[in-house]
Amino acid sequence: MNRASVEQIVHALGGKENILTATHCVTRLRLVLKDESKVNHEDLNNIDLVRGSFSTNGQFQVVIGQGTVDKVYKEFVNITGVGESSKEEVKDEASKKMNPLQRAVKALADIFIPILPAIVTAGLLMGINNILTNPNIFFDSKSVVDVYPQWGDFANIINLIANTAFTFLPGLIGWSAVTKFGGSPILGIVLGLMLVHPDLLNAWGYGEAQTKGDIATWNLFGLEIEKVGYQGQVLPVLVASYVLAKIEKFLRKRIPDAIQLLVVAPVALLVTGFLSFIIIGPITMNLGGLITDGVVYLFDKAPIVGGLVYGGLYAPLVITGMHHTFLAVDLQLIGTIGGTFLWPMLALSNIAQGSAALAMMLVTKNEKVKGLAGASSLSAYLGVTEPAMFGVNLRFRYPFIAAIIGSAIGGIVLATNLVKASSVGVGGLPAFFSIIPSFWPVFFIGMGISIVVPFLLTLVMGKFANRKEVEVKRSISQ
Incomplete structure (x- = not known):
């Protein structure tokens, strides 16, 4: 340098x-x-x-x-x-x-990026637990734990560690969101954990309890409020965090310093808590359910369209930064239906960008681009696509197009088979750890498409591009 x-x-x-x-x-x-x-x-x-x-x-x-x-x-x-x-x-x-839309997308990115390490780590650990506890991976109709019971407690501890980030997800989001909105991070943690308090009905058992008519309630001045937790939910804690931060900032400006400790936090948490259980929670939980139902309906009724659109458009969304908004949808799907069929296509998109960049090592004659293509393709295969996408593929355009085509085809294969991930993990070659094992065969087919198609298309389009460049230089020299 x-x-x-x-x-x-x-x-x-x-x-x-x-x-x-x-x-x-x-x-x-x-x-x-x-x-x-x-x-x-x-x-x-x-x-x-x-x-x-x-x-x-x-x-x-x-x-x-x-x-x-x-x-x-x-x-x-x-x-x-x-x-x-x-x-x-x-x-x-x-x-x-x-503009307002860009600010909203940026706000979501600022909230979710800090908690990504915990979510990705949990995803990888859940993948290891899946390998140990799911049947038909290494043995017919049996899991590793069934064949070797001594590994049972080992798998159980891994599962406990992995599930912690998802069980207390509102606590993580509360910390990050309240920090983003200008409030006290510790109050955000308390707010998030309050929404998953053990005294509340587990959100995953809400449907069954609702069917049985066995939901405990609070009676507040004639209002019956269901004692329901928000495990695995995203929208309730996001909105509640915004309200908490606004109330806290409002009070800090008006309460004398001498009594702020006695007034600001208690009042802010108390008001936000009541609003969360009475208004924010029920409304946003239903809204989250509508979003989940809409996504599920699309992939159930028109999986080819869903796979083509999301698989093909994920990389362009990365350019705009709007891809961060879909992490919230992934987490909502995992918390509601036990898995997401969006995230597996993200992994294929990253792999496709890596394959296109790898092909550029063979296409280009520029030594600097060769080195960058090799290093960035490895990075993309491990889930970090920015060097490959911005340093190589977008620069030459046709590798980026090849990657989108490969990713879209792979997305169709996954969507038509409703391939799901039980968690969010590393969005590259190690992604299979997060895929529900019963979907591994189809996912590996999609992965193969995302490796081969972009690579071959980039080679073919690169050959034509190089030939055209030679012809242009020849015509200029003549």
């Missing part, structure tokens, strides 16, 4: 006067620019340090790589004179450029 390369980055971004704020994450420079149309994408992506670039949610991001990005950022600040900004400051500046 040298100063000249960083100066080239600044120049390609439209000069230091075009840069409003700057920060960085583990692999990328995260910038807010005055005018993104001034960016020279070709020059920027041809700089040795740069592995790709893209714009999302009002931020222009330059992919540099782990470790190197720290050194680049320090030199970047020295050259541009832009003060070191926090990620929150950059996000706030970027949000000024967004």
